Amino acid sequence: MGDDDAVSLDLSNYELTWPVSLFVSEGERIIASAGSSWADRAEWLMTEALSGSTAVADFSEMVNHHEVDPWGGTASGWGRSGPAVMTKHEWFSEVISRASEIRLAAAPRPYWPQRQARGLSTNGSTAHDAQRDFARIVGDFVDNGYLVEHFGEECVDDPNALPDASALIERRLGIPGLWPLAPETWDKDTFYGLIEVLHDLVSRPRMRRYHDYCSCGWHHSEFHNGPARILYRTKVNELLRAAGVQYELAAEGEDLGRLVAVTDDARSQLVHRALHDSPPDVTPDVRHAIALYRSRDASSESKRSAIFNLGRVLEERRALIKDQLGKDEGALFEIANRFDLRHRRADQRGEYDEAFLDWIFWWYLGTVELTNELIRAKSRAHG
Incomplete structure (x- = not known):
């Protein structure tokens, strides 16, 4: 595609829920990868890192490289014509290269009950609010397969029992019965201990596939704890700051992943x-x-x-x-x-x-x- 025919992507409809640097590093890894499954990895990354489904829908409308007609049309013939047609790879590469231009997702402006200081909590600053919000954050990580490497994943084709997640946490923390999460039962030390333990257990699946037999669901693979821990620290530290907690998860050093005093x-x-x-x-x-x-x-x-x-x-x-x-x-x-x-x-x-x-x-x-x-x-x- 020549410079005169280049298509400038409109990024105004996208919102990034991940740190920009993490999105770029995972995206660049996908761009550099080979094989037919790169598009699935790209779609999964955008599903995770960008709010809503708009970017994934736009990506799906792009053509694959082999569909581009070098003489001006496309192999599919569905109305795309001219040399300005972008392939999926070109489109995704531009999104990653211009990631710093994408608007960061923000919490919605306060609704009527919050503005009137009635009903819902206005800032999530109480201890129990923070614990419930933490459980929701962990729930999102669970839904996206970030604990599958340690906790396993159900499959209709696999009759074997899953590892005992509660026992695994107990071996690390010394406290039984902590999984599934029950934030209303925690004292402060248990809450802080869970924050640190789960930091060490999360691992990002860079690939997922849908198992449609008996509507089994998504299965996750290709785990890596590096990007998972960066994302986890970002989400949890944002929560702690909003709750007025004067600790954060250390991002480096001997105490990596442990709560340290905020400076x-x-x-x-x-x-x-x-x-x-x-x-x-x-x-x-x-x-x-x-x-x-x-x-x-x-x-x-x-x-x-x-x-x-x-x-x-x-x-x-x-x-x-x-x-x-x-x-x-x-x-x-x-x-x-x-x-x-x-x-x-x-x-x-x-x-x-x-x-x-x-x-x-x-x-x-x-x-x-x-x-x-x-x-x-x-x-x-x-x-």
Whole structure:
């Protein structure tokens, strides 16, 4: 198809319910795949990631590559003519390449009862609302086959019993009788525990087929937990923010998929850089320090341990810091050494507000980032 005959897709009728980056990465994988089933995978992706059925309907109207008549018509002869005809592959490729232009789906504007603060909850902020909303999110994942890899899937042709989902969760969480989900029975710890367990169990089926014998239904296959966990974290973290919960599922680090304390964007970016930019010899200490500090049940002792781990990294880099700061390098360690943080000597002060621990942790993590950059600069200078 030449540039003069190119068809510009109208994306205004589509709404994306997935993160753009996840939709693009899964779409690009389909585009690069070979075989006749790529269109089924594309249709399944759009069914999941785009609100409603409009995009799938538009996709179905496109022709397959072998139906295009190079002399100006189509093999089907159903009214499509001229070189501007798009194939399914071309259409889907353009949707993926322009995914950033697709409007993100948003919750509908409040209806009358919500606006009048009567009847339905206005923001889902109560604990029970959050638990019920979480159960609905998990229900959507179940409907789309995201727990089939671990929980199995019924089929009229397979008489074998399915795995005991409740027992599987109990082995991980130590609490019996949690499946099927009954949010009205949970206490806070059970709710948070289920959030973490199900993060580890979801897995996206990249393929599905319809088994029409006795109306058996959809069967799912080709599982991958990477995209499933990204989508799960996105949905659950949105729910927690809306409910005013000050925790979120960690997207990286030693505590991946565990609830951690929410921080502002700047500190989140600092954590990201420290996890990804630290040299391999110190990465385990940095990862462990971050996990200790931001865990949901972090105590003063765990925060001290986090500071100790970062302090050890900085001690190993003391010569580098001295080379850059001269005699002032001692000031970096003086406060931590005089307070009950690392060495725990009798002459150290131990009575101070816990906010001091937060301050020293972020100071040390920022200094780790600084020394990472100094090391890279030194390497470039000698490279």
